[in-house]
Amino acid sequence: MNITMQKKITVFGWLLLVLVCSFSCRQTELSNDPNHKPYVVVLSMDGFRWDYPEKVKTPNLDHIEQIGVRAKASIPCFPSKTFPNHYSIATGLYPENHGLVFNRFYAPDLDKFYSISNRESVSDSSFYFGEPIWVTAEKQGIKSASYFWVGSEALHDNVLPTYNYAYNGSVPFEQRLNGVIEWLQLPEDDRPHLIMWYIQEPDGVGHYAGPNHPETYQMIEYLDSLVGVFQHKIAELDISNQINVIFTSDHGMSEIAKDRTIYLENYIKKEWIEYIDGANPVYSIEAKDEYYDTLYSSLSNIKNVHVWKKENVPERLHFSESQRIKDFLVVADSSWSVLVSSRKKAYSGGAHGYDNINKDMHAIFYAYGPAFRKAYSHKAINNIDLYPLICEILDLEPAKVDGKLEHTLPLLIKKNKN
Numbered sequence: 001m002n003i004t005m006q007k008k009i010t011v012f013g014w015l016l017l018v019l020v021c022s023f024s025c026r027q028t029e030l031s032n033d034p035n036h037k038p039y040v041v042v043l044s045m046d047g048f049r050w051d052y053p054e055k056v057k058t059p060n061l062d063h064i065e066q067i068g069v070r071a072k073a074s075i076p077c078f079p080s081k082t083f084p085n086h087y088s089i090a091t092g093l094y095p096e097n098h099g100l101v102f103n104r105f106y107a108p109d110l111d112k113f114y115s116i117s118n119r120e121s122v123s124d125s126s127f128y129f130g131e132p133i134w135v136t137a138e139k140q141g142i143k144s145a146s147y148f149w150v151g152s153e154a155l156h157d158n159v160l161p162t163y164n165y166a167y168n169g170s171v172p173f174e175q176r177l178n179g180v181i182e183w184l185q186l187p188e189d190d191r192p193h194l195i196m197w198y199i200q201e202p203d204g205v206g207h208y209a210g211p212n213h214p215e216t217y218q219m220i221e222y223l224d225s226l227v228g229v230f231q232h233k234i235a236e237l238d239i240s241n242q243i244n245v246i247f248t249s250d251h252g253m254s255e256i257a258k259d260r261t262i263y264l265e266n267y268i269k270k271e272w273i274e275y276i277d278g279a280n281p282v283y284s285i286e287a288k289d290e291y292y293d294t295l296y297s298s299l300s301n302i303k304n305v306h307v308w309k310k311e312n313v314p315e316r317l318h319f320s321e322s323q324r325i326k327d328f329l330v331v332a333d334s335s336w337s338v339l340v341s342s343r344k345k346a347y348s349g350g351a352h353g354y355d356n357i358n359k360d361m362h363a364i365f366y367a368y369g370p371a372f373r374k375a376y377s378h379k380a381i382n383n384i385d386l387y388p389l390i391c392e393i394l395d396l397e398p399a400k401v402d403g404k405l406e407h408t409l410p411l412l413i414k415k416n417k418n
Helices: 003-026 059-067 082-091 133-139 173-184 203-209 214-236 289-300 383-394
Strands: 039-045 069-071 104-107 112-115 144-147 163-165 194-199 243-248 254-256 261-263 273-279 282-287 305-309 328-332 337-339 349-351 365-368 376-378
Touching (some): 039 082, 039 383, 059 069, 059 214, 059 365, 082 133, 082 383, 104 273, 133 144, 133 383, 144 173, 173 214, 203 349, 243 383, 289 328, 328 337
Parallel strands (some): 039 243, 069 376, 144 163, 144 194, 261 337
Antiparallel strands (some): 069 365, 104 112, 243 365, 254 349, 273 282, 305 328
């Protein structure tokens, strides 16, 4: 980690006690005035594994656990990749139903390729199914805002968030934080009541350093300090007693090593394949018709991977009902890597995308605010359950989704029935 980052951590560290104390002193109960409509702010910190707070000092997240709720984990959808899961959080749907089956894939229904690095495809609404939470809100008269959330750059039913930014990873995290606060300081008629914002760490450092590396731990400490600053700035707002804040992530991270690497080219031939989607450690492969059996037989002989025909993918993975899912699903065993060709060198560090039963893939979930219980610990939840949870807080009529409100309802204070 560079000197600038270390200085930021040190400066924020000195502020932690002051910020936490200030937040606690200013936190108030929700007014009984029916005109005080609630707000929901969701921050996703990419790749923030569920157990990082047990490995690293995170005083601000610890404080949220005391004044709000913490679920043991947020379980990602399969595959445990970034774009599929951020869009699952937004829509309450499994990837097989919302269309983003990988970060990069060929969509035969459109005869188009989707890639997270291609601006045209990212903003192409034809790739996205379901109704994102910001569309649900906008349709029902609630203004929304997105600071880099997956799917928010594409029109859905001709609707975008009222406030929206095209993704730019170079925007400093502090600038994003201040942008969210500025939205909450707008005049009441202009103010969004739903805000979704995103930070691409600790995923980045987790990939190249690994989930158990000191650099990753330093990043966790830095992000926790940002959480503290954000809490403090929320507490200073006149509407602080109406704001509900959720801190979560899309997936976790698993340790990998060079000597646990498999190259598909050693087992299968390029001419057998029509398409191959995905990236280490998970792939979806379409066979040329004449090589279907040959390809499956060869894939099935690879050790330290699971291979399923599309129709035999375990039901618990919810990954078989889309045209965009190919003939065969190939998933590495935990902490193993699968690369297509040796032209891409084996590497050590971290990876994600594994079977979501793997606890290394599980993410954090913390929340506080007037809608949430205090000092409440809950079992692990599914990330598709966040959509109905947010609808419940904002009193929105939800679209038809895979998520279930009953899974997260215990996190909330029971509403008075008048």
